[in-house]
Amino acid sequence: MTGASVVGAVVPAAGLGVRLGPGAPKALRGLAGEPLLVHAVRGLRACSQIGTLVVAAPAPDVEDVSRLLAAYDVLVVAGGPQRQDSVRLALAALPEEVDLVLVHDAARCLVPPSVVEAVVEALHAGAAGVVPVLPVSDTVKQVDGTRVVGTLDRAVLRAVQTPQGFRREVLERAHAASCSGATDDAWLVEALGEVVRTVPGDDEAFKITRPLDLVLAEAVLALRVPLEGRHGR
Ligand code: C5P
Numbered sequence: 001m002t003g004a005s006v007v008g009a010v011v012p013a014a015g016l017g018v019r020l021g022p023g024a025p026k027a028l029r030g031l032a033g034e035p036l037l038v039h040a041v042r043g044l045r046a047c048s049q050i051g052t053l054v055v056a057a058p059a060p061d062v063e064d065v066s067r068l069l070a071a072y073d074v075l076v077v078a079g080g081p082q083r084q085d086s087v088r089l090a091l092a093a094l095p096e097e098v099d100l101v102l103v104h105d106a107a108r109c110l111v112p113p114s115v116v117e118a119v120v121e122a123l124h125a126g127a128a129g130v131v132p133v134l135p136v137s138d139t140v141k142q143v144d145g146t147r148v149v150g151t152l153d154r155a156v157l158r159a160v161q162t163p164q165g166f167r168r169e170v171l172e173r174a175h176a177a178s179c180s181g182a183t184d185d186a187w188l189v190e191a192l193g194e195v196v197r198t199v200p201g202d203d204e205a206f207k208i209t210r211p212l213d214l215v216l217a218e219a220v221l222a223l224r225v226p227l228e229g230r231h232g233r
Contacts, residue, residue: 179191
């Protein structure tokens with residue numbers, strides 16, 4: 001990959017966040033006085049290499065979200081019924097010149113800039129796909145109903161975060177082929193037979209899914225030095 005590559009990012013933020021309990025769509029829930037989505041977009045904007053940024057918002061909220069993100073030079077489109085649909089719709093809105101794409105869940109709104117930069121760097125080094133990962137600390141069982149049918153060796157397992165990075169052409173092919181049940185974009189790319197590389201993730205890039213995650217996120221933010229002081233992480 002040459003230095004002429006143009007990096008863009010898409011942020012699927014159209015989920016309802018049912019597991020978080022009743023309330024606004026997840027990306028618009030408050031965290032330290034601002035919606036999760038604002039934290040997520042600010043985190044991506046801390047990486048100066050990212051040019052165009054497209055957010056997929058819940059369809060009824062597109063105008064409100066555009067206003068909310070007015071300071072961050074973001075294009076807002078309506079998302080779809082599944083996460084995969086939202087990513088595909090946002091991807092279609094990226095300008096033609098973008099050839100490297102980050103896909104970042106709004107729900108991982110505290111990802112440190114060092115993780116974003118590591119993903120971009122691996123793409124520049126030529127990877128077709130890149131995912132930030134952490135070791136798995138729990139033992140993971142395979143079950144059939146309530147019966148345990150197997151135990152996976154956690155030494156070879158990794159928990160995967162976002163942003164995930166891809167050569168745009170590969171990601172578009174992966175979404176065109178699709179694959180039911182895929183829970184991330186790398187899965188679709190793997191299904192094409194393309195190699196996906198890993199870079200170190202970060203505990204603070206956890207996904208806000210359940211109410212306790214919001215409590216943790218508030219605590220992380222309270223301890224954080226201002227974002228500009230974190231570039232050296
Ligand atoms: O529900 P989950 O936490 O797995 O969603 C991951 C991300 O995908 C969230 O940022 C959510 O807003 C987004 N999403 C979306 N469109 C959907 C469902 C989820 O953009 N239809």
